[in-house]
Amino acid sequence: MKKYDFIISGAGLVGCLAAIQLNKLGFKCCIIEKNSLENIDIPNNFSPLSLNYHTYLFLKKYGLWSDLSSSTYPINMLTLKSFNSLSRISFKANDINLDNLGYIIDKRVLLNFLRSKLEDSSVEFYQCETIDKVSGIDKEEITISFAKNLIMKSTYLIVSDGIDSKVKKLLNIGSKIIDYNQTSYIYNAKASFKPKSAVQIFDESGILAAIPYDDNQLSIILSLNNSFSQHIVNSNFKPNKDFIDKSFRFFAKNITNIKYVSQYKLKTSRAERVRLGNILLLGNTSQLLHPVGAQGYNLAVDNIDSMIKNLSSIDKDIKKASDIIESARQKSFQQIDFATNILGNSRLSSRALSWLSFQVLKCSQTLKNDFLRRIIGLNNIGYLSIGKKL
């Protein structure tokens, strides 16, 4: 019977990174994935993922950045706009002594890269999606049984098999579901704009973002309230060009070649717990977040970092790691709730509060930087593509 230090269920962006780093620490790992690890085809479009500064530092610290950097595009300015043009505020990398706030990469490029690193490592791979039973949760060894009478044992189990995790169901870990009644539509477009700058707009139609991946190409992400979608996006997912031009006119000119990439219903989930004995939930299995702060993967990387730090310490304490992960998660939830309930809400009281917050911040660079650090940087949880300098 095979025995491991770690079994990782799911070889997505999160499971791969966790397995690579645990393997580097010398742990014997096996990753279980329902699909093969072969390169994913990348059609002629860009599927954006914002990596914040902390994620960049993490990837650099673990020797993964140098091979990746040529596939990324830096962001050094972020503008937030709320409901009317008077409530607009820009955060610059220089404001917090950084060269860049973060980097944009195509999700599939990152996944192919991580999977290639996994194949180069001594992590064992087992292709299967039918874990039948997980037992021994309170014992020193966890036992995983598969349909084909195969049994594996492991000291720890990382569950990173996505939002519909079968293992999470087997463990009876429930989740809080939050339905924003919104749909995110992702487009690519050509345009003229200030290079390396991104924008997020809180509008009565929803939350809109433009994130460049080249000096003249950007991803437009429309997280639209479902009641507005039909007025803005037609049945072929084509967006209303006037709406796009009008919404982003202060940021980009000559927006052309708008191409549909993908869409997601914004029904998100937050697992009621991240740890059960020596089992740890990470990534989408633990929380699927609203894309407003681009925090999903960044939070997961921060969580992996906490896990690695605690497992490389003398006492190898997964409970301590999970406490830190839980606290980071809760802070992240608070930021997302603030962004969706206050900044992204068209109630008069919310509009007044966001207007006031923006005005207060505009009055003092110190307050602005403090605010920026508090909501985004200092606790390692980034807001959009911003992080802290270590």
Ligand SMILES: Cc1cc2nc3c(=O)[nH]c(=O)nc-3n(C[C@H](O)[C@H](O)[C@H](O)COP(=O)(O)OP(=O)(O)OC[C@H]3O[C@@H](n4cnc5c(N)ncnc54)[C@H](O)[C@@H]3O)c2cc1C
């Ligand atoms: C619109 C949108 C925009 C986003 N933008 C950002 C952003 O800018 N920045 C950011 O940080 N995050 C962003 N995110 C979040 C980010 O995409 C996720 O955090 C990340 O993809 C989660 O990866 P994961 O590995 O946890 O899950 P997944 O990518 O879902 O991976 C799960 C893996 O498990 C495998 N699997 C599933 N079931 C089984 C099974 N039964 N057995 C074995 N294997 C199984 C799957 O095949 C897959 O490989 C965004 C998300 C959305 C929806």
